[in-house]
Amino acid sequence: MRRLWYDARVRGWAIQAFLLIGVLGAALWIAQNTMMNLEARGIRVGLGFLARPTEFPISESLLPYRTGDSYGWAYVVGVGNTLWISVLAIVFSTLLGLLVALARRSAHPLLSAVAAVYVTLLRNMPLIVQLLFWYAVITTNMPSARRALHPLPGVYLSQRGIYLPSISAAAFCEILIAAAVAGLAMRGVLRHRRVTRGTLPAVGAAVVAGITAVATIAPKPHIPHLVGFNFEGGMALSPEFAALMIGLVLYTSTFIGEIIRGGIDAIARGQWEAARALGLPERELLSRIILPQALRVILPPLGSQYLSTVKNTTLALAVGFPDLALVINTVINQSGQALENLALMIAIYLSISLAISALINWYNAHVAIVVR
Amino acid sequence: MTSMTFAVVSRPIPPRAPPPKLRRPLWRLLFGDALSAAITLGTIALIAMLLPALKWATVDATWHAATPSACQGAGACWAFIGAKLRLILFGLYPPTQQWRPILVIAITLLMVLASLSPRVWGGRLALLWGGAILVMLTLMYGGFAGLAFVPTSKWGGMPVTLLLSVLSLAFAFPLSIALALGRQSDLPVARGLSILFIEIVRGIPLVAMLFVAAILLPLFLPAGWTIDKLGRTLAALTIFAAAYLAEVLRGGLQGLGAGQAEAAQALGIPYWRMIWRIILPQAIQKVIPPLTNTAVVMVKDTALVMIVGVFDMLGAGRAAATDPAWPAPYTETYMFVATMYFSICFGITIYAQWLERGVRKRSHG
Numbered sequence: 001m002r003r004l005w006y007d008a009r010v011r012g013w014a015i016q017a018f019l020l021i022g023v024l025g026a027a028l029w030i031a032q033n034t035m036m037n038l039e040a041r042g043i044r045v046g047l048g049f050l051a052r053p054t055e056f057p058i059s060e061s062l063l064p065y066r067t068g069d070s071y072g073w074a075y076v077v078g079v080g081n082t083l084w085i086s087v088l089a090i091v092f093s094t095l096l097g098l099l100v101a102l103a104r105r106s107a108h109p110l111l112s113a114v115a116a117v118y119v120t121l122l123r124n125m126p127l128i129v130q131l132l133f134w135y136a137v138i139t140t141n142m143p144s145a146r147r148a149l150h151p152l153p154g155v156y157l158s159q160r161g162i163y164l165p166s167i168s169a170a171a172f173c174e175i176l177i178a179a180a181v182a183g184l185a186m187r188g189v190l191r192h193r194r195v196t197r198g199t200l201p202a203v204g205a206a207v208v209a210g211i212t213a214v215a216t217i218a219p220k221p222h223i224p225h226l227v228g229f230n231f232e233g234g235m236a237l238s239p240e241f242a243a244l245m246i247g248l249v250l251y252t253s254t255f256i257g258e259i260i261r262g263g264i265d266a267i268a269r270g271q272w273e274a275a276r277a278l279g280l281p282e283r284e285l286l287s288r289i290i291l292p293q294a295l296r297v298i299l300p301p302l303g304s305q306y307l308s309t310v311k312n313t314t315l316a317l318a319v320g321f322p323d324l325a326l327v328i329n330t331v332i333n334q335s336g337q338a339l340e341n342l343a344l345m346i347a348i349y350l351s352i353s354l355a356i357s358a359l360i361n362w363y364n365a366h367v368a369i370v371v372r
Numbered sequence: 373m374t375s376m377t378f379a380v381v382s383r384p385i386p387p388r389a390p391p392p393k394l395r396r397p398l399w400r401l402l403f404g405d406a407l408s409a410a411i412t413l414g415t416i417a418l419i420a421m422l423l424p425a426l427k428w429a430t431v432d433a434t435w436h437a438a439t440p441s442a443c444q445g446a447g448a449c450w451a452f453i454g455a456k457l458r459l460i461l462f463g464l465y466p467p468t469q470q471w472r473p474i475l476v477i478a479i480t481l482l483m484v485l486a487s488l489s490p491r492v493w494g495g496r497l498a499l500l501w502g503g504a505i506l507v508m509l510t511l512m513y514g515g516f517a518g519l520a521f522v523p524t525s526k527w528g529g530m531p532v533t534l535l536l537s538v539l540s541l542a543f544a545f546p547l548s549i550a551l552a553l554g555r556q557s558d559l560p561v562a563r564g565l566s567i568l569f570i571e572i573v574r575g576i577p578l579v580a581m582l583f584v585a586a587i588l589l590p591l592f593l594p595a596g597w598t599i600d601k602l603g604r605t606l607a608a609l610t611i612f613a614a615a616y617l618a619e620v621l622r623g624g625l626q627g628l629g630a631g632q633a634e635a636a637q638a639l640g641i642p643y644w645r646m647i648w649r650i651i652l653p654q655a656i657q658k659v660i661p662p663l664t665n666t667a668v669v670m671v672k673d674t675a676l677v678m679i680v681g682v683f684d685m686l687g688a689g690r691a692a693a694t695d696p697a698w699p700a701p702y703t704e705t706y707m708f709v710a711t712m713y714f715s716i717c718f719g720i721t722i723y724a725q726w727l728e729r730g731v732r733k734r735s736h737g
């Protein structure tokens with residue numbers, strides 16, 4: 001008996017058996033309690049409600065939705081909104097974060113001081129307070145639509161939200177395709193490297209042709225204009241969407257800025273000095289020596305920052321933007337099926353998280369140094 | 373012939389002074405070349421865009437107002453914060469009893485000040501914190517020795533934010549040690565369960581966890597068992613903090629190297645004593661900066677409990693701002709609340725930097 005107690009393997013199995021029994025027992029206990037409670041309250045569990053028609057509106061969505069569509073479709077619309085604001089927030093906060101990192105690293109004292117204050121200030125306040133603050137600024141401090149602020153041509157700020165000039169989706173696609181063709185053509189030209197006298201006029205002609213083509217195809221943007229008490233035309237960002245985007249992008253950019261700055265700082269000074277000593281031009285120094293190395297340091301924390309940004313979009317429900325969390329909250333109130341809806345909520349966010357981290361891991365492995 | 377004697381006299385070359393630091397005058401830095409001048413002007417233009425907001429917050433603001441209707445100017449209504457300060461800081465706690473939450477805030481401050489120096493860290497300080505938490509909770513509840521009983525539904529404001537932060541971190545810390553050890557363990561069941569717990573909690577948003585705690589926890593418990601709303605949100609915050617702290621601690625355990633554990637085993641030190649006396653003290657010391665970071669995250673995350681209807685500082689401020697007598701002073705309220713959070717979180721950040729400097733000084737001898 002004594003020998004058994006001191007045998008590490010036996011003890012290991014005993015501990016694991018106790019753990020397993022304890023966890024399974026707790027799970028069973030919770031399941032039993034839940035079943036009894038559900039029975040006592042007369043709640044039937046099941047996913048049947050997903051096919052039932054809804055009785056609530058969704059104020060704005062990427063995918064079409066009308067009151068009376070099925071609960072299942074409301075879910076799809078919620079997921080669509082969540083992914084949409086996640087992608088937008090990630091793209092814009094990465095761009096802004098890059099600027100913040102460059103500003104903080106710059107030798108310019110005023111610029112780096114402003115960037116440092118910006119980062120310190122926004123990092124140390126809860127995101128939800130910042131979102132509510134921006135929502136309050138838009139809905140209570142902005143003027144009415146008739147006296148909207150007009151900071152840039154075509155841009156209007158008012159209590160009703162933000163109005164921007166826009167172009168139609170078809171025109172946007174045309175411009176995208178034109179840009180892609182132009183990019184490919186440029187790449188083809190640059191591949192040859194040798195720009196001879198013969199090719200120069202051809203390149204010049206192509207550029208002129210491209211500009212005239214864009215100028216003729218380019219559609220007139222829709223500029224918002226005041227009609228009665230509100231604006232018409234252009235792109236309208238609701239106060240909810242605008243507050244969510246401003247708050248989320250500003251907050252996330254401080255974290256991304258610090259990640260990028262840390263990554264560039266992590267590259268040894270010797271790398272800069274050696275590249276300069278070799279006479280590498282400044283642009284290639286950055287693109288061929290510093291950034292590829294910094295990227296390996298930056299990517300893992302950047303990936304987890306993207307993950308937390310997706311999770312942070314759930315705070316949209318504080319300002320009333322209908323992301324998945326707000327839709328599920330409404331569905332729970334309307335259908336009374338809390339258990340299934342919260343299980344679905346956890347399952348959906350877990351799968352989004354797992355998908356993103358799988359993507360990040362794949363990319364990390366792709367750029368990692370191969371150690372032989 | 374004269375004999376010649378040679379002597380080698382070596383005179384050390386005095387060390388050369390370092391090259392003078394390139395110190396350019398400030399105006400040269402700001403306007404030295406075209407690029408710097410452009411950046412300077414651009415930054416000034418950016419700051420100038422904030423001037424209307426500054427004017428709103430200072431020159432145009434109403435600082436004192438005898439009645440809510442006096443707050444009709446174009447500027448901020450700071451008078452509202454003054455008038456509703458009690459509601460924002462203490463929520464619905466009975467006004468005659470508000471010395472109790474004030475005392476709780478004072479105890480928290482005192483305890484934080486007392487545990488600043490790493491020299492006092494140890495089992496005795498942990499016990500002292502346990503005692504302080506008990507005293508704070510009994511003070512808030514009351515119901516003895518003539519103190520009126522105050523249910524948690526009446527708690528609010530600053531003490532709730534502080535209690536949620538301190539309690540969630542205090543409860544989560546032991547749990548996170550178990551999870552981090554489990555994740556590093558050789559036992560497959562312990563490792564699997566720890567990984568499952570940590571990854572699931574880290575994969576879902578805190579909002580989902582708060583919903584589960586607020587809506588589903590009563591379903592999970594036998595009929596007749598009730599935990600009030602504050603306790604349920606505390607449970608969610610604790611589980612959340614435990615998963616994140618466990619990952620931080622895992623970093624410390626991995627950074628330790630196998631030699632420490634192997635040496636302890638070679639000396640015949642029993643497992644738990646080895647963990648307690650050798651592994652954990654070193655692992656925790658390694659991860660003090662990210663631990664303080666997690667503390668900042670948790671303080672900020674307590675603001676989310678407003679979503680499930682707990683009156684923390686944010687919830688109390690929001691409730692105060694709905695008073696229809698005042699002209700919708702939401703912006704002012706959120707600015708005030710954000711300032712309070714900022715002072716707590718920035719304080720922790722400064723403290724962490726001070727700690728790190730101390731650690732670096734010691735490791736350089």
